[in-house]
Amino acid sequence: MKKQWTIRALAMALALCAFSAGDAAAQATNLDNARRARQLTGDIMSPFCRNRTLAECPSPSAEAQRQRVHAWVDAGLTDDEIKARLERELGEVLSRNFQDPGRPAFKPTLAPIPEGPVSWVLPIMLLSFGVVVLGAVLVRLQRKPAAAQAANSSDVHVSAKELRAIEDELEAELEARGIGGRPPRA
Numbered sequence: 001m002k003k004q005w006t007i008r009a010l011a012m013a014l015a016l017c018a019f020s021a022g023d024a025a026a027q028a029t030n031l032d033n034a035r036r037a038r039q040l041t042g043d044i045m046s047p048f049c050r051n052r053t054l055a056e057c058p059s060p061s062a063e064a065q066r067q068r069v070h071a072w073v074d075a076g077l078t079d080d081e082i083k084a085r086l087e088r089e090l091g092e093v094l095s096r097n098f099q100d101p102g103r104p105a106f107k108p109t110l111a112p113i114p115e116g117p118v119s120w121v122l123p124i125m126l127l128s129f130g131v132v133v134l135g136a137v138l139v140r141l142q143r144k145p146a147a148a149q150a151a152n153s154s155d156v157h158v159s160a161k162e163l164r165a166i167e168d169e170l171e172a173e174l175e176a177r178g179i180g181g182r183p184p185r186a
Contacts, residue, residue, distance in 0.1 A: 048065075
């Protein structure tokens with residue numbers, strides 16, 4: 001009887017080890033498939049979110065496409081087959097890392113970056129030109145108010161007596177038109 005229990009215990013232990021070894025192999029396969037699907041969705045630009053990959057896009061439609069890519073990877077499709085299916089269903093799929101061998105990789109920049117001495121001489125020249133233009137504008141702005149002030153100060157010299165006569169004449173004209181006089185002086 002004791003021998004029978006020992007055999008049963010050994011059979012159970014052996015079955016448990018075999019099950020866990022099979023489960024570990026399945027987990028390793030699932031982990032590899034998940035990594036491959038994540039890499040693939042990280043390489044394909046999302047048609048749902050601008051300037052984001054399928055892996056980065058928070059859109060529910062992108063989540064559905066990620067689930068489909070995971071299912072296709074688990075089914076054993078190759079990366080090219082998955083990309084072809086996505087292109088067929090969604091239109092042109094922009095790929096960040098998978099470029100055609102004959103086509104150079106796209107590198108977004110504002111302008112071509114020069115190389116050699118031009119790369120450091122050109123900015124210095126542009127900066128110098130900007131400083132000269134700014135200086136010329138400031139000098140011109142400083143001269144205009146001084147010239148206008150000189151013209152204004154030399155043109156008109158009115159004495160207090162003449163000013164009083166002009167004001168009295170203006171007041172009489174306003175009263176004649178019925179507009180009213182000026183407020184009382186202090």
